[in-house]
Amino acid sequence: MAATGTVLVVDDDPAICVVVGEALRRQGHKVKIAGSIRERTALMESFSPDILITDVMLPDGDGLDGVAEIIERKPDLNVIILSAQNTLNTAIRATEKGAFEYLPKPFDLNELTRAVADALGHRSGGADASEQGLPHDGLPLVGRSPAMQEVYRTIARVLSNDLSILVLGESGTGKELVAEAIHSLGQRRTRPFVAINMAAIPRELIEAELFGYEKGAFTGAQARTAGKFEQAQGGTLFLDEIGDMPMEAQTRLLRVLQSGEVTTVGGSKPVRVDVRIIAATNKDLPRLIEDNRFRQDLYYRLNVVPVSLPPLRERREDVILLARHFLDRAAQDGLPRKALAEDAAQLLMAYHWPGNVRELQNIMQRLAVLSRENVIAADMLRHALPLDAVPADHAAPAGQLAQAVREWTKRQLGVGLGQANPQLHDNLLAVIEPILLQETLASVDGNQIRAAGLLGINRNTLRKKLTDYGLDPLQLRLSD
Template sequence: MSGARILVVDDDAAIRTVVREALRRAGYQVEVAASVAEQRAVMRRFVPQVLVTDVVLPDGNGLDLVPEMLRAHPDMPVIVLSAQNTLATAVRATEQGAFDYLPKPFDLGELTRAVADALAATGGTAGAVPDGPAGDGLPLIGRSPAMQEVYRTIARVVANDLTVLVLGESGTGKELVARAIHDLGPRAKRPFVAINMAAIPRELIESELFGHERGAFTGAAARTAGRFEQAQGGTLFLDEIGDMPFEAQTRLLRVLQEGEFTPVGSARSIRADVRIIAATHKDLPRLIADHAFREDLYYRLNVVPVRLPSLRQRIEDIAELARHFLDRAAAEGLPRKLLDGGAIERLAAHGWPGNVRELENLMRRLAALSREEVITAGVIEQQLHGGGVIEGGPALAPSGGLADAIELHLARYFAAFGRDLPPDGLYDRILAEVERPLLKLTLAAARGNQLKAARLLGINRNTLRKKLTERGIDPGDVRRMG
């Protein structure tokens, strides 16, 4: 492999694996070591142009290595990684002569750019640095504790062929996880083939998966390779596995058990050399209880579960994600936009039923429609609950009454999920969205008088009190509003 030489020293095998594969994808020659002793042994045969080292190692301190390395190799920059995210650690790294210091958890794109900067500073070969603020070549973005757990799980499975089941709500990025596992693993140069079980007619599932011979059924004019055959040597991503017909589950289970499949209408078996990654937003144990999903198939698929958090569970990632999507939109030719502090706060307060996909769609819409370069909280509010707003211009609100406004809101709600469906429980969520502002405004109009508000609403006072509690409305706050 051509490119600059990088040595990564870290006692965590998962971190070594992920960093090594990310840097190799960027075009570098990469060696790894788990200790100071191993690092010295590697350097007897492999002299790096950049050294990336953790601070706490089994047999020493990475910071103590820095002066030693610089004395022996004055032109070799050292990048220090540390989970001890304190000012003292950062200062000491600088004092010891480190080129850069990255606190853990770090972003792979950020590390790749730090390596490129270190090489550029010494006249080395920079390699292919991922574009974009978070590295588009490394698609999973976010440093929240919830995402760090996802990263750790991915790191532990990329080097092997264990079957992975990705779980999470619609729009959380399940296919991105599958692609990351494929791209960082040993099958990266082989095909990544995805199939959405919810999008394939029931009668065509087996043909899509396993292929068919000419004449196998009406309309089968030629032999066609199925997804298993197309993915040979690579990864097969079975999206929305919870929607797979029960009868097709039996054939899939047989393939997983026996390691081979038979095309429809054929008598010959084909060895299945594929890694399986499945995903669903459904509750598979519940489907098993309802006799809609095979329990034995579930255990075959659920070897390593990866649970993706909803966007509501990783609020601290919203600002980074939003800016990433705006930068991506700009790279695709849309006007460049920025978010002010108020806009970030409004984004963080939203419920995000459509998760990351909803946020991405909103950012693209803002990039296309907003007239101003800086997006404010008011514009975010109008886009989320008003209409197709253009900054500085009128809201494109419906011309009819309340029913039209609600229909427009629901249309946008469904559009946020693309071809997927929103999570179950939609009726109660929408009722809550309508009921909460109705209760607040009615109580405010009645000057906080609950008896009068109940009469306006046509319900009794006890029912009103119960609903105020359910919706988290403080009558005292409403009186102040009125």
């Protein structure tokens, strides 16, 4: 049986508190929320948690202040520190204060729930989460990139209501996983989650599948059959690939959404239904509306809260995290546990992933089955990728950079000279970071929003770095 405990989550961002709190409650933990040091102090006395998760930047001070004293008073308490100040100094301070774990923001929710499980196991002297059989999923989503953090925030905002949601993204980005997350963390989680893919059903059968049919309604209809709306009663209905729905079915769907009643094919008596609608598509619905292939009024009904999932090529910082997640999943399913060699990780990062997360998942599952070694190297991975995926010598530039950094670091450390150069970390960033900023901005013609996305940082952070290094974005455009 997986260990559960009491957790106090301290963060001034309500969206983070909602998502983290719900994910931990799903795993059986008792959770309380605080938004400041003052609230944290009050709850620590009345709640007596096993785990304290606290942000560093809080409205009334530094979240690290007082942590050492808290641990001294409660030796069995394990503390997990979260911080958007992703600096070495913050990590060192967290360690010095006695924190069990330090996770920089943006963090992956599954990584946080694993840290809680590990902390409980450490506290009780028990086995780790995997040995206890604790599910590793706080959400059925993985990612710490800024784009995925925004998805988490949107999910948090819709958990306490029944607004219709439209999930947008390329094929393979995980649109159904977002729908499952909203359902499993929301107020309808004890009721059914029913999915239907419009692109996978013959046009003439879509209405029967959605709304059900009466005996004798058409050839082969031997008994009354409930449709997806009735099957999802009280829960969530996920309409995947809504852009492929025929116009005549769109008209009937709109009527159901307006009235809250379903009439079966061949029937005359309406049935009242109560479902939450989440739709998804990889198509440009406004363009379909212009071409008279999608109803504008239905679009407005569905697109109350949009959720945009980025393609994997735009969240490359999540690639290795996802790859390891899928290998862990394969191990949980009984396959030998596999790890990624450094050259394989570089190859994964170099590939453009046209099939997005689904393609990465399939490749990791294939390698988990076929690889005879416990460590997956680039040569094995290259056989699993398309022939023209990446050049054979893709790792050479990365290897050359790593060697150059290694030699520079040795020189700065004063190896053999008896004295090290101070401020090593800042000095290295001052050499590398301006080049990274300059080349990235030049590649997008000086567009700071696009550059920030490629770099995995927000625009304000990019602007500050440009100012710090004295770089003018207007001079970083590609020449005409």
